Amino acid sequence: MKGPTQADVARLAGVSRATVSHVLNNRLDRQVPVSEETRRRVLEAVIELDYVPDARALALRSGSTKTIGLIIPDIHNPHFWEVVDGVEKEASAAGYHILLSSISPEDKNAEDIFKNLSHRRIDGLIMVPSFVYQSEEAQKTLAQLVKRRIPIVGIMADRGEMSFKIDRVLSDYHDATLEAMAYLLSLQHRRIGFIFGIAVPELGNDRLLAYRESLQAAGVAIDPSLIVECGPTIEDSYHATRQLLELPSRPTALLAINDFLAIGALRAIKDMNLDVPQDVSVLGYDDVPFANYLIPRLSTASKDGELMGREACKLLLARLEDSDRPRQEIRLPARLILRESTGPAR
Amino acid sequence: MKGPTQADVARLAGVSRATVSHVLNNRLDRQVPVSEETRRRVLEAVIELDYVPDARALALRSGSTKTIGLIIPDIHNPHFWEVVDGVEKEASAAGYHILLSSISPEDKNAEDIFKNLSHRRIDGLIMVPSFVYQSEEAQKTLAQLVKRRIPIVGIMADRGEMSFKIDRVLSDYHDATLEAMAYLLSLQHRRIGFIFGIAVPELGNDRLLAYRESLQAAGVAIDPSLIVECGPTIEDSYHATRQLLELPSRPTALLAINDFLAIGALRAIKDMNLDVPQDVSVLGYDDVPFANYLIPRLSTASKDGELMGREACKLLLARLEDSDRPRQEIRLPARLILRESTGPAR
DNA sequence: TTGTATGCGTTATCAT
């Protein structure tokens, strides 16, 4: 049931527990000298018993758990898996493990999960802080973490209303959306639908805002019926798209809040015997791996989730090294990728 | 930097540390009686200080870390997200956290990650044991875990050559593949390609075996050039498909080792100006969420990853409760889902 | 060169 302890090794090697510790911790540096003979006996005993230091005791003793908490809003969205992937690569290279939680704001027990996570005495936390917007409890817990100076890195939109002083990886789709809208407008699109299928509206504001700005700047009236809020599943976007296309005067272009939901949009359009991009253009966000393989290939705005994850993790590791370093913000630009799903309005 | 400890609470409340522990642990049951007055004071102090028990100390003391290790082979494959999702839901409901590692067998440091993970003194481990096939080191580590009676649940194919005595969630595509092949054969398909894009060949043997069996039973010669092994990315499957379709006598149907890779296949077919299912039928595996929304809607075999994850987690939790219970195996049937991507051979 | 003693934050056993 339980593995061998340091004491077992010491007993077998015929030395004291402290000596075992010395041998194990002074690999090559000769801080505490140990005779070759003793060292050999200890090492043999270690192998003999398959001894492995107990991480729990280590954590209690050292204060460090070698664990990083990672909170993402939606485990079903491929974009976040890229983020997870990036974080994990960077973390495991540094000997850290990832404690993953997907906290969608609909979760009744969002606060519980978050609280519980924070109690684990993780070394640091990386999060896409969507759920925080919804819950005062969560904000309080977060405030505690900040107060205790647990290193936290937020992955968020530039305009996020995060009042806490934490390191951040900033990336939003505001400018990319401006660009996308300019492109669509130049193609004579005037009725542009927006499938706002996102659990936390705050997370999509960068796109929504830019959408509105663009329209206004171009002197196009904003039609509220063109913006449809729905849930975060493909099915949701499928229905949202149908709703949009059944409008008396249907849109000629569609913005889907992410590539994942764009799949549902493409399907809905097809089911209504319409063609992309002939009848309606579709533009997604995230440039998820399969975006370039969909039929038609999806035009999208890209944030490079893996890079975001990597950078967030680096930020965290750096702060773990030096908790007093000035607060950092890394800005990762998004870029527009035009493929086959967008074309001139007809 | 560090949170308040039990001692701080005790000091503020003017009682001993033990009393604090008593109050906190005997919520409602009156095992150890505590006066209302004392109880109140302690609770107040707890709130005042935002005291939260230290998980590290708890772990050391109780032996339990309330953490479950989860190892999946490929973080990019949506099927495994479903598994993760299922595990996570079940686990977090029981107050457990997930230590997630994606160990692809190409990983140089697969053993390291695995070893490291096992040293964390996790309470239990759920894994898709693909990487184990490749590495002797990993097998040794696994053997240690088994010896120490760390609860382990394997999510694997029925015919998996796992010699260890662990609880298992069994699910493979052997029978579903037989079914699929019978279906394709009945549609007069004779040249059926197989896109074997998988990092660990062992993981796909259920399908490959059934593929061969079916062909033989039908008296169709097996053409090795129809089986193309490739990597696990969409791009890999894209190229594999092109290779298949450029064959002098090209296949009329394609089995893609999973839905994710089927996307690449669909795209490749389209790019060669062929039609699905008119010119070539495509069949995937996993019934990933977007499968039903692709163009065309993808025929596939379904394993319900989320359910697998849930069941695996339940198995683990049950063994955590009672380590002596008889070894369990849960068999989850796969079923064939016919949609638009398959049709008669022309 | 090696061993002893102490503390990390808990819980549980035993006195008081």
Add this chain to the structure above:
DNA sequence: ATGATAACGCATACAA
């Protein structure tokens, strides 16, 4: 009803 004290497994300052 409450408190002193001993583990849990380890690292380390200090004594031998």
